[in-house]
Amino acid sequence: MPKPPYRRVAVIGVGLIGGSVALALRQRGLAKRVIGVVRSADRVQRVLDCGVVDEATADLESACGGADLVVVTTPVDSIARMAVEAAQHAAPDALVTDGGSTKAAIVAAIDAHWPTDGDGLAFVGAHPLAGGHLSGPDAARADLFEAAVTVLTPSAATPAAALRRARQFWEGLGSTVVEMSPERHDQLVALTSHVPHVAAAAVAATTPAEALALAATGWADTTRVAAGSPELWREILLANAAPIADGLRRLGQELEAYAAALDAGDGDAIQRLLEEGRQRRDALGS
Amino acid sequence: MPKPPYRRVAVIGVGLIGGSVALALRQRGLAKRVIGVVRSADRVQRVLDCGVVDEATADLESACGGADLVVVTTPVDSIARMAVEAAQHAAPDALVTDGGSTKAAIVAAIDAHWPTDGDGLAFVGAHPLAGGHLSGPDAARADLFEAAVTVLTPSAATPAAALRRARQFWEGLGSTVVEMSPERHDQLVALTSHVPHVAAAAVAATTPAEALALAATGWADTTRVAAGSPELWREILLANAAPIADGLRRLGQELEAYAAALDAGDGDAIQRLLEEGRQRRDALGS
Structure with missing residues (x-):
């Protein structure tokens, strides 16, 4: 059996999108371990009960420590803050991506506060056009991204290698990737x-x-x-x-x-x- | 087996609504014979092929001759004309009703041109709130009116007995009837x-x-x-x-x-x- 491409994945915000990312990664054998980061300790058990992640915690730092992939799927007004904070703890070559349904403000805020300017650790904005009438981790589905389009929104600061990795990740969940500017x-x-x-x-x-x-x-x-x-x-x-x-x-x-x-x-x-x-x-x- | 309540029914306009009225009448054993009236002779075979009516014709006069129930389900701009013409040929105690999704103009035009002022032959405006994304007699369903609301819109000219009969007819197809003015x-x-x-x-x-x-x-x-x-x-x-x-x-x-x-x-x-x-x-x- 081939080695999963991701060792340790942190999914920050385990709702419909985050839960489905976690489920899809696990069911497709793409990640060795998926850790869900929840808003507060009293949500840990609920997310574990849904069976979408291997582990759940409210401690972003410990979850992201050593992660080679971080997916931020919180509400749009907290994505930039979460992504920058996650980057400070993730592995030096980690890919950070998100699932926000708006992009220009998020990408600009992350570019402005990104902790490194190397070619390793990088953020690539993404918007999977998936969802439905239900919300929350109970509604998560491993096939949510199949037949869906995911838009990647690189900026001038996005390394080409990171963009390729982000494409590979979102295509790996089954979605069709298109690229355009955040604006x-x-x-x-x-x-x-x-x-x-x-x-x-x-x-x-x-x-x-x-x-x-x-x-x-x-x-x-x-x-x-x-x-x-x-x-x-x-x-x-x-x-x-x-x-x-x-x-x-x-x-x-x-x-x-x-x-x-x-x-x-x-x-x-x-x-x-x-x-x-x-x-x-x-x-x-x- | 009890006698069907309607001897001869003319359904004028055999699309989704008219076709479903015809199918529902026949499957529920409510009519001895259902005749579909189509726009032109070249449509007769298509409607017969759908199997929703016993008979199909482009001749409104012959279809309505002796009919004790006429249901007009043409587009809204021809309902009043069709209803008045049907009334001139139908049985003297016939109930004429329609399926139009607007009511005030139709009811006023019919009241103004109704051929009799007795208590027998009467028109009662109706709007079954049923439909869907499909149209045409191929999409007709005997259960289209089940769990649907049908609005009856009596005017000052509507005899109370006719209103009761119209309610009985639309309830007989499975719908829930409410009454209000056409306006x-x-x-x-x-x-x-x-x-x-x-x-x-x-x-x-x-x-x-x-x-x-x-x-x-x-x-x-x-x-x-x-x-x-x-x-x-x-x-x-x-x-x-x-x-x-x-x-x-x-x-x-x-x-x-x-x-x-x-x-x-x-x-x-x-x-x-x-x-x-x-x-x-x-x-x-x-």
């Missing part, structure tokens, strides 16, 4: 993830409670992501504020175009707008 | 169905094609209904223009509230807005 990533996910999330929450909030008896599958689908955690999404939206605000105003203009066409009884204009939406929707598939 | 129905579905449809189409249209590689389940859910037929939805939106335009402008204000909070970096305001969306979403369930 480009944030602009695109503002439109594919953050604006749709706000739109879903806004549609839900502007539906009066007494109308819900008439809500069918269309309303349920359109608003589904609004069930996500407001605490987590607050930080995601704040970390990518300008592209999202732009996207929301562009969406507002599109809604006003419909409203104006409805005021004017202009069926052709309405159909043209609907065709544009359907074409883009059909380009994705179900 | 109230249209105001509520503007918010639970029409505004979400436009929002989905607008989110899809404002996502650049090059961003779709980063679209994950959130985008797919939020935009799913935008795959619906622009031709059908054009007529639905036009038939309920004012409440939808109001709802879209209210939604636009909500999006602007998020954009302003993002501009200001006001995390508390963002979280408050997200909480409102989640509360309303959670009130529905998955």
Whole structure:
């Protein structure tokens, strides 16, 4: 049996993404030992009970000591701090990567505070486009990243060798890797993830409670992501504020175009707008 | 075996809803004979091949002759015309009902042109809140109305006996019946169905094609209904223009509230807005 590529992996933040990273590493025989780092000691047992990690602790320093791979999957507002702290304890050649759904602010903060400038220890920002309607380590799945895209967001400070290792890691979990700048990533996910999330929450909030008896599958689908955690999404939206605000105003203009066409009884204009939406929707598939 | 309650049923428009009405009537033993009325003669064979009706024809007059139940499930812009024409040929005590997703304009047009003012032959507007991502008679299901709500929208012209019969019919297909005025129905579905449809189409249209590689389940859910037929939805939106335009402008204000909070970096305001969306979403369930 070949030696696992990673000796000691620290997964900081064991929720859906972190738990799935840990499970996938273990089930694919990619890591000798996976240590989960939790927020506080009272969470250790819960994470152990989920069976996703070999070991769990609230002590980041001891978990990262000697680790050759660190994966930071905490909420976006703490990723940079955790990554820099982990780097101070990890092995000198460790790869540090993350799972944050915004990238520019995180990558810039890490570049600014990174403890070394050698070619060994390095951070490579990543965003696995995986998830679902469930959260927490109980929902973790070893196959979460299969058929998913992971975006890697190297900066000018990213060594080429580290980028290759990060690609190998995320492909090793089953995902398809694409690379782009942190800024480009944030602009695109503002439109594919953050604006749709706000739109879903806004549609839900502007539906009066007494109308819900008439809500069918269309309303349920359109608003589904609004069930996500407001605490987590607050930080995601704040970390990518300008592209999202732009996207929301562009969406507002599109809604006003419909409203104006409805005021004017202009069926052709309405159909043209609907065709544009359907074409883009059909380009994705179900 | 008890006699089926309906001798001869004409279903005008054999798509997903009409086909499912026909299938449900036959599988539940509620009709002796179900005749599907299609738009043109070249569609007869296709509908027969689906096996949802006993007979299919493009001749509305012959199909409705002697019918004691007529169900009009054509697109909303032709329902009133079809219902009035059907009434001229149906049995003198026939119940005519429909499946249109807008009601005020349809009910008013039918009331204005109804051929009799007796207590026998009568129209009762209905909107079964059933459907899905598929359309056409191939997608018809006998259980489509089970666990669905059907809204009945009586007007001042609706005889009480006809309303009872319409309730019996739609409950007989497995749905839960609620009653409200056509105007109230249209105001509520503007918010639970029409505004979400436009929002989905607008989110899809404002996502650049090059961003779709980063679209994950959130985008797919939020935009799913935008795959619906622009031709059908054009007529639905036009038939309920004012409440939808109001709802879209209210939604636009909500999006602007998020954009302003993002501009200001006001995390508390963002979280408050997200909480409102989640509360309303959670009130529905998955």
